[in-house]
Amino acid sequence: MRNKTLEILGITGCFGITLFVLTPGAFAGDYSRSETAAATTQATGACSNETFKGDYTVVVNGSILPSPGVSLPIQGVQILHSDGKGNVLDKESLVVNGVPLAGPDGKPLGPSPAFFSLHTGTYTINADCTGFMNETNGFNFVNLAVVIDRAGKRITMVVVPPYDTSGTPRVITGIGQKFGEPAESTGPQSAN
Numbered sequence: 486m487r488n489k490t491l492e493i494l495g496i497t498g499c500f501g502i503t504l505f506v507l508t509p510g511a512f513a514g515d516y517s518r519s520e521t522a523a524a525t526t527q528a529t530g531a532c533s534n535e536t537f538k539g540d541y542t543v544v545v546n547g548s549i550l551p552s553p554g555v556s557l558p559i560q561g562v563q564i565l566h567s568d569g570k571g572n573v574l575d576k577e578s579l580v581v582n583g584v585p586l587a588g589p590d591g592k593p594l595g596p597s598p599a600f601f602s603l604h605t606g607t608y609t610i611n612a613d614c615t616g617f618m619n620e621t622n623g624f625n626f627v628n629l630a631v632v633i634d635r636a637g638k639r640i641t642m643v644v645v646p647p648y649d650t651s652g653t654p655r656v657i658t659g660i661g662q663k664f665g666e667p668a669e670s671t672g673p674q675s676a677n
Contacts, residue, residue: 532616532633534570534571534608536569536637537608537610538567538637539663540564541640541661541663543565544561545577545657546559547644547658548655548656558582558583559586561580563577563578572605572606572608573606573607574603575604575605578601580600585600586602589624605622615632616630616633617629627649628644628647628648629642629644630642639660639662641660641661642658642661
């Protein structure tokens, strides 16, 4: 049985799609159980909260629509840590219209130079590998529709209403993969 311990280093943030730094220290988990659950999921074809377990890197892209005819681009990166039991920790760095995402005080949510902010939340993964996630940083929230592959290696998310405390519409997606998984190639392969 392998046990790994991780500590989350971060700063309270605001938005809700997120990235964080994990170092030796705070979450203890039996990773051999996770490997067994993933093998069971693949064999049965059903997903569950256990399917979404571990650390995932995510790229975030989209637009915030503050008023009719106005579209502000949003991009970011995040790390999600999921416990396989419906809880998620998330650290993100987001840029809106070329400026780091700001909190209610107008200041960036995280410290320079990377501007990472911390969020916590809950999720539910259904047997058909769809699900729902809600994240908060204590003063704002975000809701996400989620799809994960049966092996628990890739996750796709989209922000859904209600959007946050302001209700500002947005079209934002996040596409991620589990740490340690090889990136999928999108271009032609050469025959060596």
